[in-house]
Amino acid sequence: MNVLIVGSIGLDTIETPFGVQKDILGGSGVHASVSCSFFSPTALVGLAGEDFPQEYVDFLTGKGVSTQGLIRQKGARTFRWSGYYEYDMNQAHTRDTQLNALARFNPVLSGEQKKMPYVFMANLDPEIQLKVLDQLDSPKLVAADTMDFWINGKRDALVEVVKRVDLMLLNEGEIRQFMQTPNIPLAARKMIELGAKAVVVKKGEHGALFFNSRHFFAVPSYPQESFKDPTGAGDSFAGGLIGYLGKSNDLGEANIRKALVCGSVMASFNIEDFSLGRLKTLTHKEIHNRFGEFKKFCHFDELTADLAV
Numbered sequence: 001m002n003v004l005i006v007g008s009i010g011l012d013t014i015e016t017p018f019g020v021q022k023d024i025l026g027g028s029g030v031h032a033s034v035s036c037s038f039f040s041p042t043a044l045v046g047l048a049g050e051d052f053p054q055e056y057v058d059f060l061t062g063k064g065v066s067t068q069g070l071i072r073q074k075g076a077r078t079f080r081w082s083g084y085y086e087y088d089m090n091q092a093h094t095r096d097t098q099l100n101a102l103a104r105f106n107p108v109l110s111g112e113q114k115k116m117p118y119v120f121m122a123n124l125d126p127e128i129q130l131k132v133l134d135q136l137d138s139p140k141l142v143a144a145d146t147m148d149f150w151i152n153g154k155r156d157a158l159v160e161v162v163k164r165v166d167l168m169l170l171n172e173g174e175i176r177q178f179m180q181t182p183n184i185p186l187a188a189r190k191m192i193e194l195g196a197k198a199v200v201v202k203k204g205e206h207g208a209l210f211f212n213s214r215h216f217f218a219v220p221s222y223p224q225e226s227f228k229d230p231t232g233a234g235d236s237f238a239g240g241l242i243g244y245l246g247k248s249n250d251l252g253e254a255n256i257r258k259a260l261v262c263g264s265v266m267a268s269f270n271i272e273d274f275s276l277g278r279l280k281t282l283t284h285k286e287i288h289n290r291f292g293e294f295k296k297f298c299h300f301d302e303l304t305a306d307l308a309v
Contacts, residue, residue, distance in 0.1 A: 002040040002246035007122025009046040015084035024275035028122035031232030035239030040246035045069035049078035076101040090204040118246040126157035143167040163195030222268035240266030
């Protein structure tokens with residue numbers, strides 16, 4: 001296995017302008033690991049309840065995701081999230097959150113998992129993320145995600161996570177909130193000064209921004225016409241990003257840019273159906289073709305006209 005993903009495993013009830021789905025497969029770890037598996041051998045570590053359907057486990061293993069680290073806790077129910085989206089699908093509205101088994105999540109990595117070179121800690125309690133970091137054995141790259149709930153409730157622990165990871169992923173509202181500035185480039189610089197080697201700011205339908213101490217890169221989103229459910233798009237982005245890095249084993253600047261586009265490609269497929277419906281049928285050829293489309297619509301030539309007045 002190349003990539004270790006630690007994150008939530010859940011059952012979602014989601015309403016969008018395009019329909020309602022109940023108790024569908026969800027969770028940050030699930031979306032990220034399935035996306036990642038299209039590029040790299042992937043291991044998922046997470047905790048579910050005894051009610052977690054076997055068909056979902058079979059789906060994950062069928063996609064090549066190692067589920068040895070997926071634990072079903074006896075007597076507990078699986079994490080559940082219920083929410084809805086209006087026509088502004090960048091904004092999720094939560095109806096109900098039940099932590100259930102996730103409240104008892106205390107990941108203990110196997111010897112093989114500790115040695116995996118690429119690690120993504122999906123949106124989790126930063127104290128759990130610190131426990132994962134303490135168990136890792138010299139990884140090449142560690143990335144982490146978070147959310148406003150942890151920024152508000154466990155800021156000190158989250159600061160310690162930022163100090164110890166190579167790449168932080170946040171959405172634009174979260175990085176503004178965490179770094180206490182409305183200016184995204186300034187917020188990214190402050191986060192790098194705090195300790196992260198690089199920062200990715202996810203902007204939903206407006207793409208993503210990458211910052212390190214020397215460079216800046218912007219990747220667009222795909223101009224999507226088929227759009228049913230944005231849940232898990234950010235996690236699919238992260239999975240595609242770290243999956244490509246794990247596949248290529250190249251952390252050079254040019255390759256990171258390609259990895260970011262791979263992340264945007266995977267997010268664009270994720271939103272085409274509820275849950276992981278689109279990723280069930282997705283092929284490598286479709287990924288390759290859409291990457292080519294990104295390359296075409298992002299390309300432009302140098303100026304040739306003399307602009308002097």
